[in-house]
Amino acid sequence: MPLVRTGLLATSVAILGMRVTILACKFGLAIFVGRYLDLSSLGVFGLCAGVVALGPSLVGMGMVHLIVRDAVTLPLAELIDLLRHYWSFVTIVYALALAVSFPVTHFLSGSSIWSLVIAITLLEHFGNDVFQLLSNLQKPLLANISAFIRGALWVLVYTPLAIWYPELRSMSALLCFWLAGSMVALALFFWTTRLWPWTATSLAAIDPQRIFSTIRKGFVIYLSDLGFVASQYIDRYLVSFFLGLELTGIYFLYWSAANAVSTFVSIAVLQVQRPILIKAHHHGGDSEHQKLLMPFLGTTLLSTIALGAATGLAFYLVLPYLKQPAIGNFLLAFWLIMAGMAVRNVADFGAMALFTARRDGVMTLTNLASVTGLIVAQSLCLPLMGLYGAGTAMIITFGVITIWRGALLYDPAPSKSPALG
Structure with missing residues (x-):
């Protein structure tokens, strides 16, 4: 029992440390952009961060809350099937948004940052889902490591590099590092769940009616x-x-x-x-x-x-x-x-x-x-x-x-x- 308590305490301290670091990195990144870019760039970054935060709630249609709630009791194959339907719907929505944003933003401004923002929003959407899923499956340490990679690790890599190399002090470079952090976190999830029956479950056809039914419930x-x-x-x-x-x-x-x-x-x-x-x-x-x-x-x-x-x-x-x-x-x-x-x-x-x-x-x-x-x-x-x-x-x-x-x-x-x- 003492070993169990020590392990739980160590996990709690590690999780608290990661969450505090995420908060510090988010605030520190805002300070960095204001200091090394300019206030208008900081405004653009704030708008980009807002899109990334709003996107999962807008696109997800409440489905993830139902799925992760039932994750505790469902067999893995059924859970993966629910995730497969949900994530297919989400991917299609973001793919359509990306297809529209790419020509529009290039025509209007010649900038690719909003296409990057949509790609980040998709991966952050998956990252938020993974955090809730792992938390409900009683894997809080892994859930918070994933969140730490998405919210802090890439910032800790990017900011010193951008201070040292001025050519990295741009919104595009910042967003590329953010995208990379989100990709690493998602890759970590699939690596840690590599023994789950992903391939076998993914062979079945997608049933749109099942997606619409989940949307209605949520x-x-x-x-x-x-x-x-x-x-x-x-x-x-x-x-x-x-x-x-x-x-x-x-x-x-x-x-x-x-x-x-x-x-x-x-x-x-x-x-x-x-x-x-x-x-x-x-x-x-x-x-x-x-x-x-x-x-x-x-x-x-x-x-x-x-x-x-x-x-x-x-x-x-x-x-x-x-x-x-x-x-x-x-x-x-x-x-x-x-x-x-x-x-x-x-x-x-x-x-x-x-x-x-x-x-x-x-x-x-x-x-x-x-x-x-x-x-x-x-x-x-x-x-x-x-x-x-x-x-x-x-x-x-x-x-x-x-x-x-x-x-x-x-x-x-x-x-x-x-x-x-």
Whole structure:
């Protein structure tokens, strides 16, 4: 037993180390682009990263959530058959997007970066699926090694090379390294599962009806997931539309710092609280579930404030080394964005609480309302307030969503939705 505990502790420490490194590399890469390229390039990179993040939710149609949920109990041959149908659908969609993007982007701009972005999005889509699949198959270390390769290892290779060789300081070179990292991670998955019956299962014909059936079953999950992810990334496109690429670059750098806080709180706090809330509701219903909400919310708030303050201080220390004076001209906007992401953390706690209370339907409704509200708020605030409007819109939108979700959680006669899982 001591050896088992030691092994579990070592695995947990390794996973935490990899996740923290991924966060640091993402923020560091934004700093690198702003320092060694320019702010407009940083804006373009932010838009590219948004496409990569949004693509899997948009294209996946909620199917992966159903597949990985059942992966624990399915025979390998049946699991591979489900993955084969799902990944065939996904590949066709991205292939069509690539076929359209290649001539269009070359005709309009002569640039191939958006074709690279679509290829990266396809591989990152598979990478996200692999992470969820391996996690549900109780292989968390392998899942996180794959995520580390996709999110950190290629950055750790690219940035020193680009500092040493100036010819690598371009968006195309950066995206090629990202693509290579995604390819290595996917190759690792297939190598570690080489004994699975991939070949034997892949000989059967694809059944389109099976794909459409899975899409129908996962449609509510799809809407919820799409609303949640879109509310994280849609704002950078609105900033680009209203304020231009240079201010988008500044916004993306500020957002990257705030998002590091949000992601760490999600990993270290919300993911720990989630199974506890699920068990409390399962054994004691709404009353036991509600007893935990305020203490857990307090933990979320304190963690967000402490990490936000530390990150803000670190940002001030890094600022002189960026050699981009414009970044220091909007520091109030930085703190507004930090505050907006903090309010979003609280709103995300509300979404998690609704999910753990089996309120899937209203959780989906609030997710869709959040992205709609954010689009409206950003469209009103950005033209009037400039970059300061970005954080203001986030505070307003997620403040309202937080209050709404809180009211739903304490509704004395809630209308239950059947659990998605």
